[in-house]
Each structure stands twice: as structure tokens, then as C-alpha cells.
Amino acid sequence: MRQLLRTPTGVIGLALVAATVILAIVGPPIWGEAAETIDAGAALQGASAEHLLGTDNLGRDILARVLAATRFSLLLAVLATVIGVGLGLLLGVLPSVLPRRAARLVTGAVNALVAFPALLLAMFTAVVSGLGARGAVLGIGMAIAPGFARLTQTLAASVAGADYVAAARLLGVPRWKIATRHVLPNIAEPVILNVTAVLGTGLVAMAGMSFLGLGVQPPEYDWGRLLNEGFGRIYLDPVVALGPAAAIILAGLGFNMVGEALAKSAARTSASAGPVSAAEVAPDDSAPDADAVLEVKDLTVTFPGGVTPVRGISLTLAPGEIVGLVGESGSGKSLSAFAIGGLVPYPGTVTSGRLRLNGTELTELGQAKRRKLLGTSMAMVFQDPMASLNPALTVGGQLAEVATVHQGAKRSAAWARAVDRLKHVRIPDPEKRARQHPHEFSGGMRQRAVIAIGLMGSPKLIIADEPTTALDVTVQRQILKLLREVSADTGAAALFISHDIAVVSELCHRVVVMYAGRIVEELPVSELAGGAAHPYTKALVASLPDLDTDKGEPLAAIPGTQPAPAEAGTGCAFAARCALADQRCGERPPLKEFGKAHTVACWHAGTVEIEVATR
Amino acid sequence: MFALRRLIRFAVSMVVLITASFAMIHLIPGDPIRAALGMNAPLELVNQRRAELGLDDPIPMQLLAYVQQILGGDFGTSFMTREPVGQIIADRLPHTLALAGAATIFTLIVAVPLGMWAGIRTENGRNRGTELGFTSGTGALTVVPEFLYSIALIVVFSIALGWLPPAGRDGLDSYILPVLALSIGAIAMVARLARVETLRELGADYVRLARAKRLPVLRIYLRHVLPNTLTSTLTVGGLLLTGLIAGSVLVEFVFAWPGLGGRMVESITQKDYPVAQAIIFVYGAIVLVVNLIVDLLLSKLDPKSTIKET
Numbered sequence: 001m002r003q004l005l006r007t008p009t010g011v012i013g014l015a016l017v018a019a020t021v022i023l024a025i026v027g028p029p030i031w032g033e034a035a036e037t038i039d040a041g042a043a044l045q046g047a048s049a050e051h052l053l054g055t056d057n058l059g060r061d062i063l064a065r066v067l068a069a070t071r072f073s074l075l076l077a078v079l080a081t082v083i084g085v086g087l088g089l090l091l092g093v094l095p096s097v098l099p100r101r102a103a104r105l106v107t108g109a110v111n112a113l114v115a116f117p118a119l120l121l122a123m124f125t126a127v128v129s130g131l132g133a134r135g136a137v138l139g140i141g142m143a144i145a146p147g148f149a150r151l152t153q154t155l156a157a158s159v160a161g162a163d164y165v166a167a168a169r170l171l172g173v174p175r176w177k178i179a180t181r182h183v184l185p186n187i188a189e190p191v192i193l194n195v196t197a198v199l200g201t202g203l204v205a206m207a208g209m210s211f212l213g214l215g216v217q218p219p220e221y222d223w224g225r226l227l228n229e230g231f232g233r234i235y236l237d238p239v240v241a242l243g244p245a246a247a248i249i250l251a252g253l254g255f256n257m258v259g260e261a262l263a264k265s266a267a268r269t270s271a272s273a274g275p276v277s278a279a280e281v282a283p284d285d286s287a288p289d290a291d292a293v294l295e296v297k298d299l300t301v302t303f304p305g306g307v308t309p310v311r312g313i314s315l316t317l318a319p320g321e322i323v324g325l326v327g328e329s330g331s332g333k334s335l336s337a338f339a340i341g342g343l344v345p346y347p348g349t350v351t352s353g354r355l356r357l358n359g360t361e362l363t364e365l366g367q368a369k370r371r372k373l374l375g376t377s378m379a380m381v382f383q384d385p386m387a388s389l390n391p392a393l394t395v396g397g398q399l400a401e402v403a404t405v406h407q408g409a410k411r412s413a414a415w416a417r418a419v420d421r422l423k424h425v426r427i428p429d430p431e432k433r434a435r436q437h438p439h440e441f442s443g444g445m446r447q448r449a450v451i452a453i454g455l456m457g458s459p460k461l462i463i464a465d466e467p468t469t470a471l472d473v474t475v476q477r478q479i480l481k482l483l484r485e486v487s488a489d490t491g492a493a494a495l496f497i498s499h500d501i502a503v504v505s506e507l508c509h510r511v512v513v514m515y516a517g518r519i520v521e522e523l524p525v526s527e528l529a530g531g532a533a534h535p536y537t538k539a540l541v542a543s544l545p546d547l548d549t550d551k552g553e554p555l556a557a558i559p560g561t562q563p564a565p566a567e568a569g570t571g572c573a574f575a576a577r578c579a580l581a582d583q584r585c586g587e588r589p590p591l592k593e594f595g596k597a598h599t600v601a602c603w604h605a606g607t608v609e610i611e612v613a614t615r
Numbered sequence: 616m617f618a619l620r621r622l623i624r625f626a627v628s629m630v631v632l633i634t635a636s637f638a639m640i641h642l643i644p645g646d647p648i649r650a651a652l653g654m655n656a657p658l659e660l661v662n663q664r665r666a667e668l669g670l671d672d673p674i675p676m677q678l679l680a681y682v683q684q685i686l687g688g689d690f691g692t693s694f695m696t697r698e699p700v701g702q703i704i705a706d707r708l709p710h711t712l713a714l715a716g717a718a719t720i721f722t723l724i725v726a727v728p729l730g731m732w733a734g735i736r737t738e739n740g741r742n743r744g745t746e747l748g749f750t751s752g753t754g755a756l757t758v759v760p761e762f763l764y765s766i767a768l769i770v771v772f773s774i775a776l777g778w779l780p781p782a783g784r785d786g787l788d789s790y791i792l793p794v795l796a797l798s799i800g801a802i803a804m805v806a807r808l809a810r811v812e813t814l815r816e817l818g819a820d821y822v823r824l825a826r827a828k829r830l831p832v833l834r835i836y837l838r839h840v841l842p843n844t845l846t847s848t849l850t851v852g853g854l855l856l857t858g859l860i861a862g863s864v865l866v867e868f869v870f871a872w873p874g875l876g877g878r879m880v881e882s883i884t885q886k887d888y889p890v891a892q893a894i895i896f897v898y899g900a901i902v903l904v905v906n907l908i909v910d911l912l913l914s915k916l917d918p919k920s921t922i923k924e925t
Binding site: 008009112115116117118119120123124126127128129130131200204205207208211212213214227231234235238241245248249252253256257260341343345346347371372374375378380382383384387388389390391392393401402405406450453 | 631642644763766820825828831834845861865868869883884888892895898899902
């Protein structure tokens with residue numbers, strides 16, 4: 001209830017529902033008499049001070065009739081809802097109780113009925129059970145039932161998969177008992193949530209039936225009936241239709257809004273957006289590296305609420321160099337790659353002291369220029385080739401558009417280039433394959449096609465975010481080989497992101513290790529096996545089985561988990577998992593030189609105890 | 616293979632529908648003929664009408680005769696006006712289909728771009744204001760029933776402004792108000808679905824790759840996202856058409872539209888059972904046929920979706 005009052009929808013809806021219920025209680029005693037008082041002299045009047053909404057053909061005050069009709073209108077809606085929900089629950093739970101064949105029959109019937117417009121079902125029932133409120137209520141109940149049955153089935157099916165239901169079944173608990181004891185109580189909450197909205201729908205539908213003359217018959221009256229009586233007069237006195245129409249809308253709206261607010265508060269996640277505090281970046285005076293393909297300094301990615309998954313990383317890539325960026329999931333490696341590629345999703349913000357591609361500072365370029373530069377000289381490959389290509393477009397078209405958009409190529413020329421690129425990544429029969437859709441490609445071929453997209457321009461930098469993780473081992477090798485060849489052929493540098501240190505050590509020249517958003521070590525791949533200085537890197541390497549690993553021993557693992565970006569304190573983020581952690585580690589170690597082309601951020605790097613502790 | 620299975624399902628549904636519409640008259644408690652003609656009707660007339668409907672034959676014979684009649688397009692004769700019911704349907708069905716069809720097309724044309732726009736604007740929780748306004752606005756619009764839109768439109772555009780005809784079917788401008796009345800709620804509903812669908816597609820990996828290709832945003836939305844929402848749009852479109860055919864009953868009643876719906880309401884209130892029975896059957900058959908066509912089209916357009924379903 002308190003949650004309901006937190007959203008404007010909930011507040012307004014609750015107010016409307018409360019007003020409807022109060023009117024339903026006090027309406028008939030207060031206005032009932034005025035609503036029935038016949039005054040032949042005042043028949044068919046328009047709005048006046050005495051009769052705010054006019055009078056009907058017997059001179060009865062329409063406003064009083066609308067107010068007094070609240071009880072009957074609401075009652076009919078409640079009855080229809082009870083019938084519909086009861087029937088729906090029954091039909092929905094039956095399949096989990098009945099033998100399989102009968103269950104399928106019920107499910108099939110419900111599915112067929114759901115596809116039927118509710119109004120037709122209501123009409124059918126109304127014909128059979130005769131004109132009048134009873135027929136209409138039954139009809140609307142019947143119309144509500146299939147949808148509710150479907151909802152119950154879906155909910156029940158989700159509960160039926162739960163362990164405690166499986167356990168009860170194993171224990172031989174009868175099916176009907178499972179349904180009443182285990183299934184129904186556990187779907188009660190969403191079912192009740194939906195009843196509120198159904199009530200609103202039922203109220204409006206009931207009004208519709210009465211308006212058509214198929215529901216409440218005179219001398220009884222509900223809102224729909226009042227609207228029916230007023231409808232013939234709207235040319236002369238539109239105001240006579242106003243009262244019942246407003247009542248129907250407001251009450252229907254009220255129940256729907258409450259239903260929606262309830263559903264929303266049930267589904268709410270605790271994500272609250274705080275203010276974005278962009279990281280301050282110190283101005284950088286050092287001269288940019290003229291030869292570097294990519295030069296990144298102090299790259300930081302911030303999300304609202306002060307969450308900083310990437311914290312001031314710096315990275316330089318020389319032409320033709322393949323650099324591996326490794327770390328556990330959540331270390332910020334993929335986000336770093338997105339930040340370099342300018343693809344960090346809203347509401348993340350990226351700041352950098354320097355972000356230069358091939359000597360051009362990207363942040364200083366205008367949008368159009370940057371788009372063209374990145375579109376032609378940066379290639380990106382993502383993890384899941386199954387999802388990376390657009391299922392609705394041909395593979396060739398997805399390649400060719402790069403040329404038409406960025407290089408202004410003609411369609412035929414772009415297509416020829418696309419076919420040539422597919423051939424270059426060794427896709428057999430490229431002319432035919434180019435005309436196919438992605439679902440006709442295997443996973444490995446799709447990843448080749450994605451790489452080919454990157455080769456449409458003249459890439460200087462290839463960013464590959466776990467490009468082989470989703471592939472079979474044999475296909476992985478082919479893709480790695482292709483990446484290496486592409487880099488060698490074109491002289492493009494590659495940033496290869498992976499959590500798989502074995503793949504990285506095979507493919508890359510240099511390895512950059514990230515932990516909790518920061519770079520903790522950077523070293524040539526040749527030193528990885530024997531020369532790693534950071535305990536985390538050492539642990540990563542040690543967790544890798546090789547031919548000498550004792551099969552009797554469990555695989556080495558790093559105890560504990562990486563701290564979330566918001567939880568990493570001021571000290572070394574790895575300290576909590578590190579056997580060597582001491583007082584000094586309460587202060588964050590800076591990244592400092594540790595030999596040739598080797599940097600590390602650890603107070604204990606190179607000391608004797610680290611060699612002992614991690615042996 | 617899917618088509619064959621789907622056709623069998625259609626045939627089964629058709630049999631059920633025929634049985635249900637046949638059973639309708641028999642399910643009416645008491646004597647439907649007496650109820651229809653009134654207590655004072657002469658006995659010969661009641662007996663004559665009863666014989667007309669074949670109610671004196673054994674039930675299986677009646678069912679057989681009913682099926683034969685329907686296959687021959689013969690739906691009997693109206694109790695009240697003595698018109699052949701087949702003729703009533705032939706006269707009125709085209710107007711109902713025209714109204715529902717126009718409303719469906721109008722709804723899709725307005726709602727899909729609207730929902731897409733809202734989806735793009737609110738991607739990743741951007742523009743909370745737009746999101747709140749869109750969801751509560753469309754939420755409210757879906758609650759208001761068609762007949763109230765009809766009355767409101769008549770009051771504003773026919774009575775107050777005098778721009779458009781309030782009733783009847785006479786020329787193109789007589790379509791405007793009924794189509795609007797039928798579409799407003801549907802637009803709100805479809806736009807909500809289109810927004811959710813667009814948000815889902817925007818989160819897909821292929822959109823990220825398209826962004827990595829640095830395509831212009833308009834190209835990403837129109838060429839990459841839009842085609843992928845078409846499958847669901849078509850599914851919704853089919854449901855929409857059947858829903859609007861049912862919704863048109865109320866709109867036809869308000870606008871005195873010469874379609875099936877108005878006549879159905881009339882026949883139910885007058886207990887003109889042969890007419891009511893036939894029109895409800897026709898509505899049901901339309902729903903089944905539309906659903907069949909949509910499913911078959913979907914299986915052609917998107918082979919994967921049907922594999923998932925079956």
C-alpha cells in the first residue's frame with residue numbers, strides 16, 4: 001500500500017478507486033430517492049442550476065441517477081470479475097492436475113479461446129442466457145476467463161518447475177494437492193495483482209453491454225444504461241451523456257491505474273539513478289606518441305551514483321602489435337574497449353586525458369569526422385557471433401553498407417568489395433554467401449563475416465571483445481589464426497579482450513591485466529609464464545592446467561571474489577584475496593616500472609616472499 | 616509441414632465453431648421461438664417457424680442440415696424482416712471489413728512509428744519524463760472504450776464543430792470519425808508494444824555492431840531495427856484486426872454504420888435468432904481465417920518463429 005502511494009499513477013488510481021467505492025456505499029441512500037423521483041413537468045431538460053446534468057424523459061435528475069448507479073455498476077463488474085477469475089483459475093490450474101491428454105485438451109481450448117475477441121464470447125453467452133444484467137454478467141465473465149486462464153497457466157508452469165514442487169511430486173503427493181497446496185499459494189500474489197486491472201476492464205465492458213441494450217434493462221439502471229438513454233439526445237443536449245461517460249472512464253481508469261502501479265511496484269528493481277560525477281582528469285603535458293596506433297591516457301568510465309567500473313587506465317598500442325587485455329568478468333575490460341570505441345551505453349560517461357587513434361585526438365574531432373574515421377579505421381568484433389549480425393538483412397548488405405555510408409561507394413562497387421572481403425576471410429563461395437542471411441551461416445562463419453565487416457575500410461585498430469568465447473575449440477583456432485593474419489597483412493594493431501589467459505598467451509605480443517577497473521600489470525607475453533610480478537597475474541597463470549599438472553590435484557583457483565566497482569576501497573583492490581596483504585596494502589600501489597616493457601602495481605612485486613608465497 | 620499442421624488446427628477450430636453456433640439456439644432455456652415471437656403469437660406461426668429452423672428433427676439430422684446449409688451459404692431467414700440472412704451478411708460484411716481494415720492500417724501507420732520513437736527516446740532509462748508521459752498517457756487511452764470515443768468524437772466534430780457527419784456511411788469523410796474512434800485505443804496499445812519491442816531490439820548485439828560500424832543513427836533505426844520489429848508487428852496486426860472487428864460492433868452501433876455489428880445488436884435485442892446466430896458465426900469465422908493467414912504469413916517470413924512455437 002505504501003509503495004502504491006509512491007507513484008503518481010498509484011496515488012491517482014487509488015483516489016479514483018476509493019471515490020468509486022465510497023460512492024457505491026453512500027450513493028443509493030443519498031441520491032437514490034432523487035434518482036427515482038418522476039417529475040413529468042421537468043422531462044428532457046438540459047443542464048440547469050437545479051439539474052446540473054439535466055433530466056431524463058421522466059424528469060428524473062441525471063446526476064443523481066449517475067451517482068446512485070455507482071453501486072449497481074460496481075456490483076455487476078465485481079460479479080463478472082468473480083465469475084471470470086474463478087473460471088479462469090480453474091481452467092488455468094486444471095492442466096497441472098489432469099492426466100496429460102486431458103491437460104493438453106484444456107490448454108488447447110484455452111489457447112483457442114484467447115485468440116477470440118472477448119466481445120464475441122460475451123455476445124454468444126448473452127444470446128444464450130437471455131437479455132438482461134444476468135446474461136451480460138455471465139457473458140463478460142466468460143470473456144474474462146480465457147485470458148485469466150492463460151495467465152494462471154503461465155504462472156503455474158513457472159512454479160511447477162520449482163524444486164519444492166518436484167520434491168512433492170517425488171514424494172507421491174497427489175496432483176490436486178500439489179495444485180492447492182503448492183501451486184496456488186505461490187501464484188496468489190500476481191493473480192491478485194491482475195484481478196484489479198480485470199475489474200476495471202469488466203466495469204467498462206459491462207457498461208458497453210448495457211449501452212448496446214444487451215445488459216441492464218429498465219427500470220433498473222447502471223452507467224451503461226444511462227448512457228444509452230442519453231445517447232439519443234446528444235444532438236440537443238450533449239451534457240446528458242457527460243455524467244455516465246465520465247463515471248465509466250474515471251472508475252475504469254482508477255482500477256487500471258492501481259493494477260498497473262501494483263504490477264510495477266512488484267517488479268521494481270532497486271536501481272536508483274544518482275547524480276553523475278564525471279571524474280576529474282589532470283591535464284597532460286607529455287608529448288603524444290607519434291608512432292602509436294592507439295594512445296589512451298587516464299581513461300575513466302563513470303555511471304550515475306558514483307560507480308566507476310574503469311578507473312584511469314592508460315594504454316599504448318604500436319602498429320601490428322596484438323595486446324591482450326585480461327581479467328575476470330567485471331574487471332572492466334570490456335567496458336574499457338567500449339570506451340575506446342566510443343560505444344559506452346547511456347548513462348555512462350567517459351573521460352580521458354588522451355584518446356588518440358593514429359595520431360588524431362578523437363575527443364577533438366567533430367561528430368561527422370569522428371564517425372568517418374572510426375568507421376573506416378577501427379574494426380570491432382564482439383563475443384556472440386550469433387547475435388552480432390542483423391538477422392533481417394543479408395550478410396553482404398551488412399558489409400556493403402560500410403562502403404556506401406563512409407566511402408560514398410556505389411552500390412555495385414560496395415557489393416563487389418563486400419564479396420571480396422568475405423573471400424579474404426576465406427568464406428567459401430562468397431558471391432552466394434553474400435546474398436544469404438546470417439541464420440544460414442555457422443557460428444565460425446558469422447564471426448568471419450563480422451571480421452570482414454571490419455576489413456571493409458582500412459583498419460588501423462581491431463578491438464576484439466572475447467571473439468572466440470562462444471565458439472567451438474576448433475573454430476576458435478581458426479578465428480585466432482585469422483585475426484593474426486589480418487593484423488600481419490594490414491599492419492593493424494589489435495586489442496584482444498579475453499578472460500582466457502591461455503588464448504591470450506598464444507595470440508598476443510603483450511598482456512595487460514585488469515583487476516577491479518584498474519590495470520595491475522602489463523608485461524610481454526614471453527614473461528607471463530615465469531616473470532609475472534603481481535600476485536593476481538601469478539594466480540591467473542597458476543590456475544591454467546598444462547601437461548605437467550597433477551590430475552589428482554584439484555585445479556588451482558583464486559579464493560574469494562573481485563570487489564564490485566562501487567566497493568573497491570582506497571587500498572589495493574586485490575588485498576582481500578591476497579596471501580601477502582599487509583598494512584601497506586591499505587594504500588593503493590601505483591603502477592610502476594618493473595623491468596623492460598613491464599609495469600606492475602604491487603608493493604610486494606619483486607620481493608622474496610612473493611616468489612615463495614606463489615610457488 | 617507447419618502449414619499442414621496449422622491447416623488441421625484451423626479445420627478443428629472450424630468444426631468447433633460450427634458446433635457452437637449450432638448449439639447456440641438449443642442452449643437457450645425454454646422455447647426460443649415462443650420467446651422470440653411473444654406470448655400472443657398464434658400457434659401455427661410458432662410451429663411454422665420451428666419447422667423452418669428444423670427444430671423438430673432429431674439433433675444429429677439438424678446438425679447435418681445446418682452444416683449443409685452453411686456450406687451452401689444459406690443461413691436461413693430473419694424472423695423479423697423475412698430477409699434471407701445470407702443476403703444480410705453479403706450486404707453488410709463489406710462495410711464492417713472496410714471499417715475494421717481501415718482502422719487496422721491507420722493504427723499500424725501511427726502506432727509503430729510512435730512506439731519506435733518512444734523506445735528510442737527512452738533507451739537505457741533516458742528521458743524519464745517521456746517514459747512516464749508515454750506509459751501513463753497510452754495506459755489511460757487504452758482504458759477508454761470505443762463507444763465513449765465515438766460519442767466524444769460525435770459531440771466535438773459533428774455537433775459542436777459541424778465538420779463531419781455524425782452517422783451513416785456516405786462518402787470518404789464519413790469514415791473519419793468511426794475509424795478514429797476504433798483506432799485511438801488500439802494505437803495506444805500497439806504503440807506500447809512497439810516501444811517494448813524497439814527497446815528489446817536496441818539492446819541486441821547487432822545494434823551494437825551497427826553502432827560500431829558508425830552508421831548514421833537514422834540508418835540504424837530504419838534499416839537495422841525496424842525490419843526486426845516487423846514480425847511482431849505482423850502478429851499484433853493480425854490480433855488487432857480481429858480485435859477491431861469485434862470492437863467495431865459498438866462503433867457501428869453509435870455511428871449507425873451499415874455493417875454487421877449494428878445488425879447483430881439489433882437481432883439480439885429483438886431475439887431474431889437466425890440472424891444473431893449467423894452473424895456471430897461469421898465473426899468467429901473471420902477471426903479464425905485472419906489468424907490462419909497471419910500464422911502462414913509469419914512462417915513464410917520468419918521460419919524460425921514457427922519452429923519455436925510448435
